[in-house]
Amino acid sequence: MQDEVVPVGRNLPVQPHATNSERIRQQKRFKQNIPWLLMFLPVIAYYVVFKYIPMGGNMIAFKNYNFTDGVWGSPWTGLHNFKLLFTDPIAFKTIRNTFVLAVLSLVANFPFPVLLALMFNEVRKLWFKKTVQTLMYLPHFLSWVIVGGLAVTLFAQESGTVNHLLKQFGVEAYPFLYKPLSWMGVFLGSGVWKEAGFAAIIYLAALGNIDPSLYEAAGLDGAGKLRQIWHITLPGIRSMVVLMLILGMGRIMDVGFDQVYNLQNPIISDVSEVISTYIYRVGLQGGQFSLTAAMGLFEALIGLVLILITNAIARKFGHGLW
Template identity: 45%
Template sequence: MALVQPERMASGNSAKSQGRRKGGLFKDLSRDKYLYLLALPGILFFLIFKFVPMWGVVISFQNYSPFAGITGSEWVGFEHFQRFFSNPDFMLLFRNTMAINLLSLILFFPLPIVLSLLLNELRSVMYQRIVQSIVYMPHFLSWVIISGLTFLLFAKGEGLVNKLLEGVGLARVDFLTNPDTFWLMLTVQSIWKECGWGTILFLAAMASIDPGVYEAAKIDGAGRLRQMWSITLPAIRNVIITLLILRLGHMLDVGFEQVFLMYNGAVSQVAEVFDTYVYRVGIQQGEFSYSTAAGLFKSVVGLALVVLSNWIAKKMGEEGVY
């Protein structure tokens, strides 16, 4: 009996703790029901459009036939992956995708931080809001409009930029069909469209800094640049690292719509990326399993980069994403 009794007590305590956890969960749901109801559309969106479609990656291991369906298609294992990696186009796709993303990471990623620091230094609240509204606006324009504006500005024949160059006696420049400038053109488009929108999180982080810290720095003789370097940047460091980790997860993901709209035969060797390749092979040629294997490769590499970069951030003493 002396041996049995502690076991009964332990099992009883375990059941009570489980009951309390269940009761606490229902209590939290009841107390915050309106918050959960507010989050319900977002939860449903991710369940329906993100998690449920993940079942479709099974077809990358099959010779998928729309008539046989997923359950009736022939299982071929890693055949499509082997075909994809041995394809001569693979290295071309990898080079173009990585080059565009590295250029964006080097030139585009720091600019929202710099712009946020400059906006934070504005002392007039009204002027700050006006500038913020102006730099936010391009985010709401579709890539179709931005591509159209790019053609109107940089077309060799009727583009405004080339007309201005010709007006001052300079030769016209072929911006849109020059493979040497295509990657830079995409980066400039992304900067113009998303740089202002990217400042939102950084400005929110800066708003949480105690103004008393700046006052103390002024008393110690710190100028504006020193305050920016020693107070503002350290305060938003966690946000910068988190966004950098998430950005690294998209290193093989280039915006399909942007590249597709700017694509032309003259720049095909530098414009073909994984996204356009999946569309061309999977949708236009009907090779669903093969293109799904290419898309799954992108996702696995992105996940590995997020996990690796988060691990490195943790080792360096940062918070990381999780």
């Protein structure tokens, strides 16, 4: 008589005690984390209410929206609004201006926080370091209305402080805010002044994770400050730099409404009209909600594509987000 073949695992003994202990351990862990979960609920509610639910409004980009029929009752138009968007010369110029200003802002704003963090890291006088850090952080908390007012006060053609100093040296006043190149310089400079100090906090936190013994070993080997920064400090914050670059690429088409609106004027509208001001002027003031919704959706898609491309490149070097 042939022996009966017993499938593997059929007659293995059940371990109820192990299962129960694991369940008890999970329940205990959940109860311990209840305060943290409750603290996280407002964050979830914020993103659900103000970020995810409004995404449903993007459907008006594919409709001829009007107040009478509402979002759901307005007739569908398919890709008609996108066709209008890319055939309108003003809209095309707006997209071009947004891309140019965004790339210049990324190039100008990205290295300054890193340089500030490196300089703060080398300062040994604590009182001086804290004083300078505070002065550099403060502009972040100022409204763009204030920063724009300061820029106008400094660079106005007739009453500006800079032109007043130029006149003292016999130089003719220059219309900084009415020439495209100089206006872009003021735009970029005000952005760096306002945000560089606060952004440096992130890199300072990353610098705190570098092992001090590496600097001591490099010093014993005869490496100076510059070599220590190049071979120890910069590689130590490389992951954070890549992370901030990926996040910055996602916002590359989002120049921002406040800064542009407070600095622009009709004379330089050929370079200062960006997507955010276009949506305000054409959408809110002009009532073309579907057209500007298509513009906003296009902006979001470009940001998504740039994030995916940048992350794919970073992942090849072992620094991707996912």
